[in-house]
Amino acid sequence: MGGSAATPTPRPPHGHRHRHRRGRGLLRTVITSVAAAATAVVGLALPGQAQAAEPITVYLASDSTVQTYDPYWVPQAGWGQVFDRFFTDDVTIANHAIGGRSSRSFIEEGRLDAILGQIKPGDYLFVQFGHNDATVDRPERYTPPDDYKEFLRNDYIRGAKERGAIPVVVTPVSRRSFNADTGRFNVSFPQYVDRAIAVAQEENVPLIDLSASSRAYLDGIGPEEAKSVFLHVPAGVYPNRPTGTVDDTHFQEYGAIQMARLVAQDVAALNTPLAGRVTGAGTPGAVPAKPGGLAAQNISNQGARLTWNAVAGADIYRVQRKPQGAPDSQYTLATTSTLPLADIGGLAEGSAHQVRVIAVNARGESAPSDPLTLTTRSADHRYDFGPVGQVVAAGYTEVNTQTLYTAQRGYGFTSTANVIDRDRGGALDAVQRDFVAYFGGTYEFRADVPNGTYSATVHVGDLLGSARTVLAFEGVDHGQVSAGTGAVTKATFNGITVTDGQLNVTISGQTAHLNGLELTKVG
Numbered sequence: 421m422g423g424s425a426a427t428p429t430p431r432p433p434h435g436h437r438h439r440h441r442r443g444r445g446l447l448r449t450v451i452t453s454v455a456a457a458a459t460a461v462v463g464l465a466l467p468g469q470a471q472a473a474e475p476i477t478v479y480l481a482s483d484s485t486v487q488t489y490d491p492y493w494v495p496q497a498g499w500g501q502v503f504d505r506f507f508t509d510d511v512t513i514a515n516h517a518i519g520g521r522s523s524r525s526f527i528e529e530g531r532l533d534a535i536l537g538q539i540k541p542g543d544y545l546f547v548q549f550g551h552n553d554a555t556v557d558r559p560e561r562y563t564p565p566d567d568y569k570e571f572l573r574n575d576y577i578r579g580a581k582e583r584g585a586i587p588v589v590v591t592p593v594s595r596r597s598f599n600a601d602t603g604r605f606n607v608s609f610p611q612y613v614d615r616a617i618a619v620a621q622e623e624n625v626p627l628i629d630l631s632a633s634s635r636a637y638l639d640g641i642g643p644e645e646a647k648s649v650f651l652h653v654p655a656g657v658y659p660n661r662p663t664g665t666v667d668d669t670h671f672q673e674y675g676a677i678q679m680a681r682l683v684a685q686d687v688a689a690l691n692t693p694l695a696g697r698v699t700g701a702g703t704p705g706a707v708p709a710k711p712g713g714l715a716a717q718n719i720s721n722q723g724a725r726l727t728w729n730a731v732a733g734a735d736i737y738r739v740q741r742k743p744q745g746a747p748d749s750q751y752t753l754a755t756t757s758t759l760p761l762a763d764i765g766g767l768a769e770g771s772a773h774q775v776r777v778i779a780v781n782a783r784g785e786s787a788p789s790d791p792l793t794l795t796t797r798s799a800d801h802r803y804d805f806g807p808v809g810q811v812v813a814a815g816y817t818e819v820n821t822q823t824l825y826t827a828q829r830g831y832g833f834t835s836t837a838n839v840i841d842r843d844r845g846g847a848l849d850a851v852q853r854d855f856v857a858y859f860g861g862t863y864e865f866r867a868d869v870p871n872g873t874y875s876a877t878v879h880v881g882d883l884l885g886s887a888r889t890v891l892a893f894e895g896v897d898h899g900q901v902s903a904g905t906g907a908v909t910k911a912t913f914n915g916i917t918v919t920d921g922q923l924n925v926t927i928s929g930q931t932a933h934l935n936g937l938e939l940t941k942v943g
Contacts, residue, residue, distance in 0.1 A: 474542060476694060477512045478503075479535045479585075481526060481576065482548040484519030484670060485593050485679075492660055495758070496651055497676035499593070499683065506684035508697045514538070523549040523571040524563040532575060541584025544694055546683075547576045548630065550592030550612035551669065569615035577623050586692060589620040591631035593679055596650045596668035598643050600904045605638045607631060626690050633682040648736050648756040649675030654725070654763045655898075655915050663915075666899045674736060674758045708734040708779035711760075711789040716775075720875035720940040721799040722912045723765035726775060728789060730760045734779035739764060744772035744793055751776065765877070765912040770798045799877070799938040801867055803831070806854025806935075807841040813850035816936070819865070821856065830868040839863050844883035851879050851936035852908040857887075862928040865937070869923050873943035874916040876925070879936035881908030888930035894918065900929060908935060914942070 480486055486500040500515040507513070516535055518526075526532055526549070539545060549572075553563040563571065572589060580587035595608045607613060613631045620627035638646050651667035671679060681700075688698040713729035726739060739762050740751040754764040754775065767773050772795045779786040804816035812818045817831070821839055825832035833839070838861055843854040856863075880889045881903035890900045893916045903909040916923065927934050 475510045475512065476543060476697065477514050477538075477540070478507075478544045478546060478694070479514045479539055480517050480546050480548075481532060481535060482517035482546075482590075483521050483551050484517070485551060486515070486517035486548055487519055488515045488517070494658055494660070495653060495672040495674075496670055497673040498671065499676045499679035502673070502677050503680045503683065505677075506680060506687075506698060506700060507694075508699055511694070511697050517548075520552060520561065521549075522552040522555075522561040522563045523547075523568050523576075524553070525561055527571060527575050532579065536579045536583060539580065539583050539585045542693070543585045544588055544692075545576060545580040545585055546588045546590055546628070547572060548590035548592060550609045550616070551595075553612055554609050565611040565615050568612055569619050572616065572619045573623060577619070577625055581625075586626065586694075587623075588626045588628060588687075588690075589616050590628040590683065591616045593630045594634040594638055596638070596643065596646050598638075600907050603643055605635045605643075607635065626692060628683055628686045630679070630683060630686075633686060634679060637678065637682060642753075644753050645736075645738070645756045648672070648758050649678060651675075654757075654759075654761060655913075657759060657761060663896055663898050663913075672758060704733055704781050704783045706733075707784040708732070708781055708786040710787040711737070711777045711779050714775070714777055714789045714792045716792060716794045718873070718875065718914050718942045719794055719797060720877070720912060720914065720942050721769045721797050721938060722875070722877045722910075722940075723763065723767050723796070724794055725914060726762050726764060726777070726792075728760045728777050731779040731786065733781055734786070735781045736779075737762070738778045738780060738785075739775060740778065740788070741767065741773055741775045743768075744774050746774075763912070763914060766910065767796050769796055771796060797940055797942070799940045801831075801869065801937075801939040803865075803867075803937045804851050804854075804935075805841075805856045805937070807843050810843055810854045811850050813936070816851065819856075825866045827868075831866065834864045834866060836863065842882075847883055848881075848908060852881060853883070855880075855882065855933045855935040857882075857934070858927070858932040860930065861932060862926060863932070865925045865927065865934075867923050867925075867939060868921060869918055869939060870941065871918050871921060872941050874918060874923060875912055875914045875940045875942050876916055876923075877910060877912045877936075877938040877940075878934065879908055879910050880933050881935060882906075882931070882933055886931070887933040889927060889933050890929035892926040892928075894924055895926075903933075 480500045487498040488501040489496050500517050504513045552561040553568045555561050577587040591613045592609045598605045651665050651670045653665050655664035688695050708731045711728045716724040718725045737757050739754045741754040742750045755762050774791040774793050776791045777789040802816040803819045804812045805819045808820045821836040823832045839858045841856045880901040881887050886905050887903040891898050898913045901911045
């Protein structure tokens with residue numbers, strides 16, 4: 421499954437079976453002092469009162485977006501992990517989904533045979549593939565769209581039918597991939613979506629178009645709030661993710677619940693016995709209480725880490741910001757979080773801002789917290805990367821491929837072999853218009869700084885193409901920064917500790933662009 425370099429490779433228990441058990445989610449045993457689990461979601465309409473009937477088992481064949489994770493991976497979750505909460509107690513979910521598998525490799529490893537050896541008449545086989553089928557650079561997974569369609573037809577659909585079970589085709593769930601200009605989400609893996617829809621129609625089997633429903637849901641909440649659906653988590657919160665995670669493919673538990681809810685809503689509309697067994701977690705009786713205890717730490721030139729007291733019954737928190745003194749109507753969304761903690765960025769340097777937090781559940785929004793005023797710092801070091809003789813932004817130091825580190829200079833690259841540079845002209849500002857890059861390679865920049873704790877803000881992008889850059893500070897991987905064609909992404913990384921008088925930045929990734937770098941001592 422594609423995703424952030426900071427995302428660990430899953431080691432799930434396969435063939436996981438569980439009965440309906442609200443309140444016993446794996447993730448609720450971890451970091452309970454930080455956040456309450458997002459258990460209250462929009463209720464589902466019950467098509468009709470379920471009559472006493474034979475138990476049903478729903479088998480799930482899929483990949484890491486569906487699989488069940490043990491507590492080590494908190495807060496990562498697949499929608500199959502929480503699917504049982506949307507069904508009556510006589511429905512068992514047998515989650516055989518496992519990361520990194522395609523429609524073909526799931527068969528070749530004998531995982532489909534394991535399901536077909538257990539499935540009984542009246543049971544269901546839900547099949548969602550496509551993410552890994554599309555990975556052309558991974559031959560052990562890659563499955564051309566037409567082959568994918570025939571695997572669905574000949575192996576999954578017919579295999580279930582031959583055993584008297586009901587196959588259900590599920591289109592690939594959406595990634596956090598959107599048009600930067602409109603904010604509308606793209607169709608993820610469109611060729612595979614088309615083939616899944618076609619084979620379900622041709623074989624006259626139920627279809628769950630999760631591609632469409634998840635995309636509509638994400639369009640409704642927008643790209644920023646979608647970070648709380650996907651695996652965007654801050655550094656220093658989860659023991660297995662000390663530098664945080666930025667992953668636009670996989671879900672945290674809150675997002676897994678939302679995807680499972682969408683699937684269950686579609687199940688409720690199917691003309692199958694399972695439709696009558698759909699239930700919901702219910703809508704809470706009241707909106708959450710007003711958050712309190714809002715505080716800021718690690719204030720940098722671009723943002724800060726905010727914390728507040730956890731609010732019972734909150735599914736998610738919305739953090740808002742505005743310039744100090746501006747009317748409340750100018751509050752805008754800064755970020756969202758499933759925890760009572762959030763890192764915000766993009767604030768104007770050396771200026772005062774007001775921030776506040778709103779707790780949200782399926783009933784609605786709480787009253788806003790009391791506002792907190794914070795003043796951003798000024799960066800201690802600023803570097804503008806590009807060709808020799810580039811247009812250098814005011815207050816920045818020029819860095820080009822001839823700028824090699826020396827103790828006398830106090831900053832520079834350790835080597836620029838194979839590093840390229842470009843200036844795309846005046847369509848972007850002085851920092852954004854030019855850059856250095858090393859496609860598929862790795863290079864290092866060093867800066868002599870006093871010991872302490874730092875934040876680093878990087879600018880990554882290219883007017884003429886997309887950019888994918890992975891950054892490590894002081895030898896610690898901090899994940900990937902991505903920018904679409906014609907855009908530049910500015911990202912801030914916190915908690916960088918320097919103990920030897922030198923801050924080291926390693927730049928790598930698919931394109932390894934670097935346009936600008938700002939370093940701010942925060943402690």
